[in-house]
Amino acid sequence: MAEKTTRDVVLEVLHEVFTEFADIDVVPDLTDDLVLLESGLDSLAFAVVVTELDDRLGIDPFTQSEDPVYPTTVGEFVTIYEQAVATAA
Amino acid sequence: MTGLLDLLAGRADEAVVLRDDNAEPLTVGQLRAAATTGHARPEAVVVTASTAREALIALATLDGRAAEIVLDGSGVPGEPYVVTEAELGRAAETRWVLLTSGTTGEPKRVSTTLGALLRGIRPGVGAGAWGLLYGWNRFAGLQVVLQALASGGHLLVPPRTTVATEQVAFLRDHRCTHLSATPSLYRRLLMVPTFGDLPLQQVTLGGEIADQRVLSALKRAFPTARLVHIFASTEAGVAFTVRDGLEGFPASLLDSPPPGVDLAVVEGTLRVRATGGDWVDTEDAVDLQGDRYMFLGRRSGVVNVGGANVYPEVLERFLLEQDGVTQAQVSARPSSLLGSLLVADVVAPGEGPGFDKAILAACRAALPRYLVPSKVRLVEALSVNAGGKLTRGAST
Structure with a gap:
């Protein structure tokens, strides 16, 4: 099996948190244009995603970035992690 | 003297x-x-x-x-x-x-x-065989040592081991009649099948918040024993006891405290003093529920989750109420976005994989959002210090 890409890991964690933690009944399709604030992910669930990704990828772009980044969509969120992983490598 | x-x-x-x-x-x-x-x-x-x-x-x-x-x-x-x-x-x-x-x-x-x-x-009260599960140099340990000597009884000091089955075997062999421990230690002892064989006449709890579940479990295991729940402040050098087998303490105690002790609740925490002495803030946060004060947790242990002040002990108590959970500990981990997040470590022998998710779902269904742990981890055991209390520290 091919190694998971950063994108795979981010989507996997998003899906897990949506399923297990987010305060919603139906898990939305995680398309790139899904708007995070409208997806049902509240600030607590979002913080859980970020700490879980820190555990799995060893990176937290929200502490390490000098320019605070505020992703709007799932696609942007994935990109932030891809860039952070590339920078760290 | x-x-x-x-x-x-x-x-x-x-x-x-x-x-x-x-x-x-x-x-x-x-x-x-x-x-x-x-x-x-x-x-x-x-x-x-x-x-x-x-x-x-x-x-x-x-x-x-x-x-x-x-x-x-x-x-x-x-x-x-x-x-x-x-x-x-x-x-x-x-x-x-x-x-x-x-x-x-x-x-x-x-x-x-x-x-x-x-x-x-x-x-002269309580002559018997007192089991020492605390370090002798702790306030609670000294109370056991002195009570054993003062009552004309014996002090049973189990071999130093963290294996609860060995402790129970020792106490049973020496016919332990009086036992004093923290709720954390009792939860561990209650997991030993032979624990109920001890000829206990008195079961004393102290040092941590005793939830109703551990009190009830002890009552079931030792129906004829006196169940004594002790609240002690090392700093004030005073203690009072509750013997009705219910969690918390009756609000009436504030008006009619035990001899030599004064009690008050100021700004949400319990204050105590030896009559005539200085007031000491125990930093134990309490909440009046009906006619009883319930303990919320240590004020110094408050965790800020996205602006909400949370007592980890409140979540611990909820976790301990869930079927299958025998021990629970909640810690804080730093979050770049919300200050801190709660992480729950749970001991649940006999529960299979997926139990962590079931617990998380129970938390989501019943608790305010900020009290829901970010993660539930199933662990084999939790560590306690020489004072019998759960070892607290930041989660990794």
């Missing part, structure tokens, strides 16, 4: 300490002989015994002769501190200095006297 040896007055040459790390039982005669041949030591002395047996001999030798005794259970020799003549002249009674740990933070020195320690102890 009562000295330590006075507690043994009138006792025949019988054992006072049974089996401390495989040593021979310590008898009254041996203790008396050691104490009377010991040298007078006017300076302060650090007692660094690692066993209760050694500690008792040292204390009996020094009490009433040294100005100050520092109780250090580390077994590592400490620096004796030499007091001046003037200090010695002021000392009417040997001061016993306890190093309290609290649940977190640096140890604090708390100075007290044998007289003060004996205040809550009734001689």
